Amino acid sequence: MSHLVLGLDLGPNSIGWALVNDDPENPAESKLIDLGVRVFPEGVDAFDTSKEVSRSEQRRIARGMRRQQRRRAFRRRHLKEALIQLDLWPAEQAVQEELYGLDPYELRARGLDQQLSLHELGRVLLHLNQRRGFRSNKKEQAKADAKAKKKSTEKVEKAKPAAEKKTEDMLLEMAELERAIRKSGARTLGEYLYRKNAALDHKARVDDDIVRGRHTQRKMLMEEFDQIWNTQAGFYPQLNDEHRYGKLGRQKDIHRPIPKNREFLDHEQTVRNPRCGMSDQDAFGLFGLIFFHRALKPVPKEIVGLCELEPKARRCARADRRAQKFRLLQEINNLRYIDPDAKEECSLSDGQRKMLLDHLATREKVTFDDIRKKLGFLETVKFKMEKGNRSSLQGAVTDWLIAKSFGKEWHEIAEETKDEIVSILIASLDEEETRQRLITSFDFSEANADAVMGVELPESYVKLSLLAIQKLLPHMERGMVYMAESAENSALHAAGYFRRDQLQRRLFDKLPDPRRSANSPIGDIPNPVVKRTLTEIRKLVNAILREHGKPDAVHLEMASSLQMSAEKRKDYNKQIRDREAERTKIADELRANNVRPTRENILRYDLLSCLRRNWNFPLWLLA
Numbered sequence: 001m002s003h004l005v006l007g008l009d010l011g012p013n014s015i016g017w018a019l020v021n022d023d024p025e026n027p028a029e030s031k032l033i034d035l036g037v038r039v040f041p042e043g044v045d046a047f048d049t050s051k052e053v054s055r056s057e058q059r060r061i062a063r064g065m066r067r068q069q070r071r072r073a074f075r076r077r078h079l080k081e082a083l084i085q086l087d088l089w090p091a092e093q094a095v096q097e098e099l100y101g102l103d104p105y106e107l108r109a110r111g112l113d114q115q116l117s118l119h120e121l122g123r124v125l126l127h128l129n130q131r132r133g134f135r136s137n138k139k140e141q142a143k144a145d146a147k148a149k150k151k152s153t154e155k156v157e158k159a160k161p162a163a164e165k166k167t168e169d170m171l172l173e174m175a176e177l178e179r180a181i182r183k184s185g186a187r188t189l190g191e192y193l194y195r196k197n198a199a200l201d202h203k204a205r206v207d208d209d210i211v212r213g214r215h216t217q218r219k220m221l222m223e224e225f226d227q228i229w230n231t232q233a234g235f236y237p238q239l240n241d242e243h244r245y246g247k248l249g250r251q252k253d254i255h256r257p258i259p260k261n262r263e264f265l266d267h268e269q270t271v272r273n274p275r276c277g278m279s280d281q282d283a284f285g286l287f288g289l290i291f292f293h294r295a296l297k298p299v300p301k302e303i304v305g306l307c308e309l310e311p312k313a314r315r316c317a318r319a320d321r322r323a324q325k326f327r328l329l330q331e332i333n334n335l336r337y338i339d340p341d342a343k344e345e346c347s348l349s350d351g352q353r354k355m356l357l358d359h360l361a362t363r364e365k366v367t368f369d370d371i372r373k374k375l376g377f378l379e380t381v382k383f384k385m386e387k388g389n390r391s392s393l394q395g396a397v398t399d400w401l402i403a404k405s406f407g408k409e410w411h412e413i414a415e416e417t418k419d420e421i422v423s424i425l426i427a428s429l430d431e432e433e434t435r436q437r438l439i440t441s442f443d444f445s446e447a448n449a450d451a452v453m454g455v456e457l458p459e460s461y462v463k464l465s466l467l468a469i470q471k472l473l474p475h476m477e478r479g480m481v482y483m484a485e486s487a488e489n490s491a492l493h494a495a496g497y498f499r500r501d502q503l504q505r506r507l508f509d510k511l512p513d514p515r516r517s518a519n520s521p522i523g524d525i526p527n528p529v530v531k532r533t534l535t536e537i538r539k540l541v542n543a544i545l546r547e548h549g550k551p552d553a554v555h556l557e558m559a560s561s562l563q564m565s566a567e568k569r570k571d572y573n574k575q576i577r578d579r580e581a582e583r584t585k586i587a588d589e590l591r592a593n594n595v596r597p598t599r600e601n602i603l604r605y606d607l608l609s610c611l612r613r614n615w616n617f618p619l620w621l622l623a
Contacts, residue, residue, distance in 0.1 A: 246283045
């Protein structure tokens with residue numbers, strides 16, 4: 001009986017295929033029906049090179065620049081209108097041009113001690129708005145402070161364009177600038193730059209004598225705003241705190257109103273948004289108009305994959321404590337050891353599993369030697385996982401990281417409370433809102449709240465959703481393994497789920513369009529290379545079905561580089577290049593000793609060199 005087999009070889013930019021009529025009972029009748037190759041462009045530009053980028057990157061960069069320019073123009077126009085209303089800026093264009101001709105750094109330095117005219121004060125505020133500095137998030141700032149403290153005596157590199165410098169380098173440069181301001185005795189950034197500009201000699205330029213093109217922190221400009229305003233308010237009593245900070249008072253983070261419709265706000269929206277329909281100027285004052293900081297947008301749900309067991313639920317963050325507990329139980333329940341006396345494979349008892357789980361819950365990782373000591377095993381006892389060159393089990397990393405910063409008191413907090421705190425940290429967008437929530441809801445001190453918020457939690461997502469994990473955890477805590485042949489010992493079956501091979505799936509006459517079918521969520525695949533290949537597979541297979549009908553079997557082969565991310569491909573290619581360079585070096589050494597650099601000789605030399613490095617193997621055995 002004939003058997004129609006379709007073979008597919010998947011690559012990042014091509015798909016090779018062959019259709020074979022295979023007859024096991026009569027091999028002579030087996031024949032090749034058709035074959036071919038479908039070539040298509042990869043899902044990214046410069047694939048598998050160091051210059052690999054998304055096809056939409058240039059468009060995204062251009063769109064971001066347009067958006068930034070539009071927001072800057074809006075903020076400048078909005079501030080000018082507010083200054084004109086307060087008589088801090090003239091409405092006549094000719095007078096504005098004269099004020100633009102003044103040296104803003106000289107005005108900023110003089111405004112700390114002497115009276116400025118109202119229009120000169122407006123010129124200072126416009127200049128602060130134009131160069132209002134960089135505002136980093138807390139984690140980046142902590143890194144910068146640590147590096148600045150470590151390298152405070154080192155010389156800072158010359159300023160480079162922002163696109164060519166890493167964020168950490170810019171933050172380090174800002175920290176060094178702050179140290180230079182304190183060392184010079186200047187009270188503000190503007191005074192420091194005015195002195196540097198006045199002493200600038202273009203005939204004898206030296207390093208770090210630039211005024212423009214510096215990377216500055218926004219807090220420097222905020223402090224300068226306060227000092228200048230305090231001085232000038234003494235000369236102009238009409239400049240009150242409502243003009244300065246608005247009716248809501250000074251805010252650490254100033255955001256746009258939610259909702260955008262200010263004409264009608266119901267009771268719930270009024271409670272959520274204390275602005276109650278006020279304009280930006282009335283709510284936040286000039287300080288808010290200048291130093292407005294747009295709130296971060298949440299991570300789009302579309303980029304988070306769907307759960308394998310709950311198709312409508314998104315995957316759980318890897319940093320979530322329940323996801324980490326699921327991983328711990330999965331490894332502990334699968335852990336097997338071989339007792340040389342009993343000469344059989346054994347699993348851990350309930351008491352041993354609980355002891356090991358408690359031990360891993362407070363540590364980053366635990367070696368198998370430590371596990372043997374903890375469980376009271378002899379050194380001759382070996383775990384099956386050790387055969388795969390594993391030396392340890394990973395612990396509860398999230399709890400370990402937080403306890404490292406917060407203190408050991410973290411382990412004494414109730415489990416439900418810790419789950420809620422970590423969930424808040426994972427979903428955190430607004431730093432001040434998160435801090436206040438930790439202080440008010442969990443009685444944290446400001447120091448403890450900052451310590452918890454400064455922790456860099458693990459990134460990415462696991463394959464299951466939180467809904468599925470919560471259903472599986474009770475069964476896995478009883479010792480069941482995640483997936484087993486026997487339903488009695490399978491947490492998957494106990495939670496009401498089935499393995500993939502047990503699921504009833506809808507059959508199609510052809511591969512459906514994933515954009516129109518809920519059963520083919522190709523849109524949830526974030527890898528553009530894989531997404532492009534799967535799209536081309538659908539086109540190719542449907543064309544084969546139209547020409548030759550349905551095959552009885554499909555055999556797939558996929559290139560390893562196809563499913564890798566850009567970073568993993570970069571590491572993989574680096575390993576290959578390093579290996580090639582090492583083999584080239586061995587070949588040169590063999591030629592120098594009159595030995596042919598054949599594949600076998602290179603392999604033997606490499607092996608013996610490895611033995612000599614690790615066990616002091618004598619080279620005379622080469623003979």
